[in-house]
Amino acid sequence: MGATLKDVELHVAQLLEGAALGVSMTATPPSLYYRAWPLAAPPLMVAVREVSGDASEDYMGTGRSYLQPDVQVVARGRTYAEAQALARQCWSALHLAAVPGYVSCRAQGAPAYMGPDGNDKHRFAFTVTLAYAA
Numbered sequence: 001m002g003a004t005l006k007d008v009e010l011h012v013a014q015l016l017e018g019a020a021l022g023v024s025m026t027a028t029p030p031s032l033y034y035r036a037w038p039l040a041a042p043p044l045m046v047a048v049r050e051v052s053g054d055a056s057e058d059y060m061g062t063g064r065s066y067l068q069p070d071v072q073v074v075a076r077g078r079t080y081a082e083a084q085a086l087a088r089q090c091w092s093a094l095h096l097a098a099v100p101g102y103v104s105c106r107a108q109g110a111p112a113y114m115g116p117d118g119n120d121k122h123r124f125a126f127t128v129t130l131a132y133a134a
Contacts, residue, residue, distance in 0.1 A: 008069050008130050009034040011099060013048045016073075019093035021046075021086070043121050044082065046090055047074045051127065066103075068131045075111065080122045087111035087124035094128050103131040 013034040017025055023032040023046045030041075037047045052070045073090050077083030088111060095107035111124040 004134050005067070006069075006101065006130075006132060006134070008071050009048050009050050011102075012071050012073065012094065012105075012128060012130070013046075015097060015099060015105075016046060016048070016090055016093060019089075021089050021093065023086075039119070041076075043076065043078045043119075044086065045076050046086065047076075048072070049074075064133045066131065066133050068129055070108075070127050070129050072125055072127055074114070074123055074125045076117065076121045076123045078121060080113070083122040083124050084111065084113070087126065091126055099130065101132060103133065105130050 013025060013032055016023060017032055024030060025032045031045045033041065033045065033047045035049055037045065048071055050069055051072045073087070073094070075083055075087035075090055077086055091107045091111055094105060097105045099105045106129050108127040108129060111126045114123040114125050116122055
């Protein structure tokens with residue numbers, strides 16, 4: 001039986017949705033996305049996407065894999081300040097969060113400015129590393 005990979009993008013998005021940041025996967029239209037997001041997404045939104053497939057190691061001789069996938073969190077807003085504030089709120093909600101089924105959840109560095117997107121909305125991004133045994 002092989003290792004079962006977790007849907008880390010979905011789990012991070014669920015954590016952000018539960019953090020009362022004003023973003024939601026179920027609102028109409030949604031303002032929180034995992035994997036891809038549409039061009040028509042609202043100006044104030046958050047997207048979560050996996051950015052690397054981490055190599056696994058034998059977990060303490062158990063024959064299980066220890067995985068540490070990275071996900072990128074992108075916060076977008078109408079203004080620089082709005083996007084930065086939302087990104088910082090997301091970072092605070094995720095850094096060292098207790099995520100069921102995971103060994104750890106660490107936000108890396110501070111949210112970095114990515115410049116405006118094609119719709120002239122400002123974006124900040126940061127990476128979150130989650131670890132689990134599979």
